[in-house]
Amino acid sequence: MQVTITFKKIDASDSLKSYVNKKFKRFDKILDGPAEASVVLSIEKIRHIAEITLTSGALNIHAKEEAESMYAAIDTLVDKVKGQVTKHKEKIKKHMSGNKPSLADALEFGTDEPLPGSMDDNIIVEPLETKPMDIEDAVIELESGKKSFYAFVNARTQQVNVIYKHNNGKLGLIAPQG
Structure with missing residues (x-):
């Protein structure tokens, strides 16, 4: 994964750079193809803000987190992005499985009740x-x-x-x- 780190209103430190790289290198195993991440670390008054734009194929994620310290903001940002990536992968996995019932099947059988196991029972x-x-x-x-x-x-x-x-x-x- 290509990670670009930008510092705004904060001094660039090697420890923050290595921490961000270490945290986001784990996403190479999760993501399917090559990915690019642009991370912006900034401080506004007393707020430490970590922001990311991650692109990998059809996946585009933008997330922003604030915390008391920059390391805490980076940790919560990583958790948020990981949740979004796994949600996207599950969505693709469900979409690609071909054994789900469809609305056309319900109409074919003439029932006015939702199909068992269908995603939308409403x-x-x-x-x-x-x-x-x-x-x-x-x-x-x-x-x-x-x-x-x-x-x-x-x-x-x-x-x-x-x-x-x-x-x-x-x-x-x-x-x-x-």
Whole structure:
């Protein structure tokens, strides 16, 4: 890992440089590819501030920590960055695993309960009424209900349309092109 250290309003010391290098060299094992880190160490009044911008491929992390001493700020910054890197790696690991259920599977089985083990148990699958209707009938349905939109099958085009209420009180219609 390429580490660049900048000192602002503080004297550059070899002990701080070696401490930062020692702490951030551990990230070579965690990160997949080559990485660059730009560390800024500064003092504002009585606050010791450590700030980092870390880039490694698609991973971009920016973090900032304050503490009573510069070493404490560096330690908490390292912990924060380590948490963000592991969170990113877990996210990629979950995304790359191909055995997770999808919303399309739930729709295929016709259930209105969330899939077991799915990431978002807050999704409620509602069946769409397939009886074709005119736009005027859909407007009546929208205004009679408490929802801010209404999905229906257009009687003229036989395609799914959505009619909704704008914030300004007007109605909008979403219809497929072509």
